Amino acid sequence: MQRAIAAKNLKEGQKGLLIAAFLKLLGPVFLILPGIIAFNLLGDKLNPINAYSAFVNHVLPTPLVGFLAAVLFGAILSSFNSGLNSTVTLLMLNVYKPYMKPNMKDPILIRHGKVFGTIIALFSMLMASLIDLMPQGFFQYLQMVNGFYNVPIFTILIVGYSTKRVQAIAAKVSLGVFITVYAITQLFWDTGLHYLHILAILFVVCIILILVIGKIKPCDTDFVLEDKKAVELTPWKLLYPVGFAAIALMIIVYSIFSSAGIAN
CATH class of the missing domain: 1.10.287 (Helix Hairpins)
Structure with a gap:
């Protein structure tokens, strides 16, 4: 984005x-097929966490294993940097500066952002050691955690693009309800439903919630996006x-x- x-x-x-x-x-192709091939090639007793590395060692010559490791390391760093930059940007520009230091100069803001980014990076490295403790596998856990932000944001975007009179308070209420209910069902209460089914249910419920709030308390006029002529649209x-x-x-x-x- x-x-x-x-x-x-x-x-x-x-x-x-x-x-x-x-x-x-x-x-x-690169998330599902390697696992299927490893299952058929190495047997069902293979630990899913070690499946990809065992599969690579089995099919690739030794020189290419190091090359693939370098490629994967570069891809991981790219994804990690993107996530880290997004996190720091959101905190500094949407929380820290508006509510705590509204008059802060950009160089100082950047310096504080680097400090926060360093803390997040160190925390992430410590959490990486806990991956082996995830019984459902890291990929499933990652997708479950992603549901805390990607689906509620997508919900707000859909309603925002399709309506013109829903106020921001409706989106904020929906975001709070979505994250709260999803956290309860994933961390405290076992509903027996798969997390994807819960995400689908909350997606529909929160869209309805936003539209109801927008109907009860709509904006006085239609929203018109201001064109600041910064780029060609x-x-x-x-x-x-x-x-x-x-x-x-x-x-x-x-x-x-x-x-x-x-x-x-």
Whole structure:
């Protein structure tokens, strides 16, 4: 998202997001297929946490193992840096400066952001040692934790793009309800439902909640996005055809790997 916002114009930002969408469709190839191959190649007694490393050692010659390790290390650093930068940016610009130090100069703000980023990085390294203690595997745990922010934010974005009179308080209430209920069901109360089902239920419930609050207390006038003429906002002419193609491919990939496809 940060890279898309930093694009030189709207058209280039849309192209970048669509390229990322198509690359995202390759996820099953490098997330699911290696596990399936390792299961059939090495047996079902293999620890899932060690499956990928055992699979790599089994099929790759020794020189390429080091090369793959370097590639993975670079990808991990890139993802970690993106997450760290996003966290620091949100805290400094949306919390620290507006509510604590509104008159702070940018150089000082950057210095404080570096300190906070260092603390987060050290905390992350300490938490990494606990990965082996996750019985469901790190990937499943990561997706469960991601549900605390990606689905509620997506919910707010959908309503924000489709309505013009819903006030910000509705989004804030929805965000609080979503995170609170999801945290209770994942950390304290075993409902017997998979976390993805809970996310789907909360997604629908929070959309309804936002719309109800917007109906009870709407804005006086329609929201109009101010164009500050900072960048060219002409959309890409192939946005919708390529976007619908990405959605269609996503449905096809999901169908292939679902119980209606090869999983059957």
